[in-house]
Amino acid sequence: MSSINRKNLTPAQQQYQDFAHAREPQRPIFANCVRAFIAGGFICTIGQAVQLFFITFFNFNEKTAGDPTVAVMIMISVILTSLGMYDHLAQWGGAGTAVPVTGFANTIASASLDSKSEGFVLGVGGNMFKIAGPVIVFGVFSAFVVAIIKVTIKSLGGM
Amino acid sequence: MEKFVLAFVVGGAICVIGQLLMDGLKLTPAHTMVTLVVSGAVLGGFGIYDKLIKFAGAGASVPISNFGNQLVKGALQEAETTGIVGVLTGIFEVTSAGISAAIIFGFLASLLFRPKG
Numbered sequence: 001m002s003s004i005n006r007k008n009l010t011p012a013q014q015q016y017q018d019f020a021h022a023r024e025p026q027r028p029i030f031a032n033c034v035r036a037f038i039a040g041g042f043i044c045t046i047g048q049a050v051q052l053f054f055i056t057f058f059n060f061n062e063k064t065a066g067d068p069t070v071a072v073m074i075m076i077s078v079i080l081t082s083l084g085m086y087d088h089l090a091q092w093g094g095a096g097t098a099v100p101v102t103g104f105a106n107t108i109a110s111a112s113l114d115s116k117s118e119g120f121v122l123g124v125g126g127n128m129f130k131i132a133g134p135v136i137v138f139g140v141f142s143a144f145v146v147a148i149i150k151v152t153i154k155s156l157g158g159m
Numbered sequence: 160m161e162k163f164v165l166a167f168v169v170g171g172a173i174c175v176i177g178q179l180l181m182d183g184l185k186l187t188p189a190h191t192m193v194t195l196v197v198s199g200a201v202l203g204g205f206g207i208y209d210k211l212i213k214f215a216g217a218g219a220s221v222p223i224s225n226f227g228n229q230l231v232k233g234a235l236q237e238a239e240t241t242g243i244v245g246v247l248t249g250i251f252e253v254t255s256a257g258i259s260a261a262i263i264f265g266f267l268a269s270l271l272f273r274p275k276g
Contacts, residue, residue, distance in 0.1 A: 029182045036178035037171035040222070044170025045163050047217030052162075066212075066220050067256035073221060074257065078264040082272040095177035098188045099195060100170065100221045101257060108261045112269040124269045128262070134189050135223065136258070139196040140250060143230030146204035147246045150231075151238050 032094050039089065039096025047073055047100070070101055077102035081109040107131035162216050169211070169218030192223050199227030229253040 009017070050072050054065045080086040086106045090097040097103050108128055115127035129136065173195070180191045202208040208228040211219040219225060230250055237249020251258065 027182045029179070032182055033175045033178050036174040040174025040177075041167035041171030041218075044166045044218045044221045047170075047221035048163050048166035051217050051220075062216075067253075069217065069220070070257045071260040074260040075264050078261075078268050082268040093174075095181050095188070095191060096171070096174040098192065099174045099177040099223055101223055101226070102221075103188075104192070104223055104226070104257075105261045105264070108265040109268045110274075112265045113272060113274045116269050116274065120269075124266065128265055131189055132261070135192045135196050135226070138193045139200060139227045139230050142197040142200040143203075143227060143234055143250055144246060146200050146231050147234035147238060147250070148243075150204055150235060151243055151246060 035092060036094045036096035036099075039093025040099060041096075043073075043097065043100045043102055046076075073100070073102050074105040077105040078109040081106045082113065086110075104132055104135060165215045166218035166221075169215035170221060171218075173219070173222040173224060195222065195224040196227040199224030200231050201227075203228030203231035226254060226257065229257075 047069055051062075051065045051069045054060045054068050055062065058068075060068065077086060080089070086097070086102075087110070090103070090106070097106070108131075111130045111132070112124045112128045115123035117123065118127070177191050177195060180186050180194055181188065186194065199208060202211075202224070208219065208225070209232075212225070212228075230253075233252035233254065234246045234250045237245030237252060239245070241248065
C-alpha cells in the first residue's frame with residue numbers, strides 16, 4: 001500500500017516515512033513462530049483428546065467425532081473469552097490461538113460482548129460477525145467456486 | 160499417544176504458517192484467517208485436506224483451514240445426490256455444527272457476561 005502512494009508524497013514526507021520505518025519495533029518472528037507452534041499444537045492436542053473422549057464414550061467414529069469436537073472446542077473458547085482469559089492466551093500465542101477454530105469462536109464471542117452496550121439487536125446481533133464475517137464470506141465463496149469447478153469437470157467426464 | 164504427537168506437530172505447523180503470514184507479510188489476523196480458509200477450500204477440492212486429517216486427526220481438523228475444506232466437502236456431497244443445485248444447498252451441511260455453536264454460545268455469553276478489561 002505505502003509503496004503505491006509513495007510517489008505522491010513530498011520529499012519531507014518520504015523522509016519522515018523512512019525515519020518512522022527505521023524506528024518500527026522489529027517483530028521477533030522466530031520467537032513468535034515458536035510460541036504459535038506451542039500454543040497451536042497445544043490447542044489441537046486438546047481437540048484430539050476431546051475427539052478421543054467422544055469416540056470412546058459416545059460411540060462416534062473418527063469421521064463423525066469431528067462435529068461434536070468442534071462444538072466443544074468452541075464452547076470452551078467462548079467460556080474462556082467471557083472470563084477474559086482467552087485474550088491473555090492470545091497475547092502470548094499470537095496466531096497459535098487465532099488460527100484454530102477456538103480463535104474463530106473468540107472473535108465472535110468478544111465482538112458480541114463488546115457491543116452489548118449498543119443493545120442486543122443492533123449491537124450484539126449486528127456486530128457479532130464483524131471479524132468472523134469475512135472468514136465465512138470468503139470461505140463460502142471460494143468453496144462455491146471450487147465445488148462448481150469440480151462438478152463441471154466431473155460432468156465432462158474427467159477425474 | 161502417537162495421534163497426540165501428530166496433532167500437536169501438524170496443528171502447530173499450521174499455526175506457524177499463520178504466524179508467518181501475520182509477521183512476514185504483515186497481514187491482520189482477519190486476513191490471515193481468510194487466507195487459510197481459502198487455502199483449505201482449495202486443498203479440499205483436490206482431496207488433499209482429507210488425507211491430512213486422516214494423518215493428523217485434530218491437528219488438521221481444529222485449525223480454521225478445515226472450515227474451508229468442510230464447506231467444499233458439504234457442497235460436493237450434496238452435488239453428488241441432487242446435481243448442481245446441491246452446491247448451494249449443501250455448502251453449510253458439514254459446517255453447521257461449528258457455525259451454530261459459535262452463534263449460540265456467543266449470544267449466550269453476551270447475555271450472561273459483561274465485557275472484561
